[in-house]
Amino acid sequence: MATKIYTKTGDKGKTSLIGGTKVFKSNIRIDSYGTIDELNSFIGLLSDHLTDNALKTILKEIQDRLFTVGSSLACDPDKEPLMKIPDLKEDDIVLLENEMDKMNEILPVMKNFILPGGHVAVSTAHICRCVCRRAERLCVQIMETGSFIDPLVIKYLNRLSDYLFVSARYIGHLLHVEEVAWKARV
Numbered sequence: 001m002a003t004k005i006y007t008k009t010g011d012k013g014k015t016s017l018i019g020g021t022k023v024f025k026s027n028i029r030i031d032s033y034g035t036i037d038e039l040n041s042f043i044g045l046l047s048d049h050l051t052d053n054a055l056k057t058i059l060k061e062i063q064d065r066l067f068t069v070g071s072s073l074a075c076d077p078d079k080e081p082l083m084k085i086p087d088l089k090e091d092d093i094v095l096l097e098n099e100m101d102k103m104n105e106i107l108p109v110m111k112n113f114i115l116p117g118g119h120v121a122v123s124t125a126h127i128c129r130c131v132c133r134r135a136e137r138l139c140v141q142i143m144e145t146g147s148f149i150d151p152l153v154i155k156y157l158n159r160l161s162d163y164l165f166v167s168a169r170y171i172g173h174l175l176h177v178e179e180v181a182w183k184a185r186v
Contacts, residue, residue: 013025013026017029017075017076018071018076019078019079021078028141028142029147032138032141033069033070033073033074035138036069036070036073039132040063040066040070042128042131043059043063043066043128044063046059046124046125047059049121050171052171055167055171058099062163065156068086068087068088069088069153072153073139073142073153077148087150087152088150090152092156096156096162096163100163100166103167104166106170107166110169112182112183113181114169115181115182118178118180119171121171121175122171122172122177125164125167126164126168132160132161135157136154136161139153139154
């Protein structure tokens with residue numbers, strides 16, 4: 001018989017951080033790793049819309065790193081977790097930078113703000129970028145409260161949102177989708 005997924009322990013609006021501390025589900029840490037989970041799901045959707053294996057491989061790597069980020073955020077910063085939580089590494093950020101540099105070598109120089117759209121994969125990449133920025137803002141709020149957050153988490157999310165923007169443009173390029181320049185109303 002399969003293990004039941006429901007425990008009923010959260011029926012009163014509380015859940016546990018790794019370490020056992022009970023917090024309300026509205027807690028900033030819960031919101032932050034929930035947003036990371038949302039981002040991870042959208043990245044899976046983005047990958048499902050792509051045929052480029054190199055991009056899909058990088059997105060799978062990013063999904064793995066997002067599980068690392070989520071695990072870090074789910075830990076009670078005042079307690080040592082019993083299980084080993086993987087860490088982000090500076091190399092994870094370098095990977096994103098190197099991938100952006102490769103894509104930018106092919107892309108035309110951007111002369112205007114561009115509107116998201118033109119293809120479902122391009123639009124999905126922009127949704128990923130927006131959710132990533134929201135996750136970054138939540139993590140900055142954690143830092144502002146004085147609660148511990150690994151500085152690499154914020155740096156990684158900042159770089160990831162840049163990567164997702166460049167990826168949206170690159171995906172459009174691969175799909176021969178013309179970028180739509182934003183023209184401000186006068």
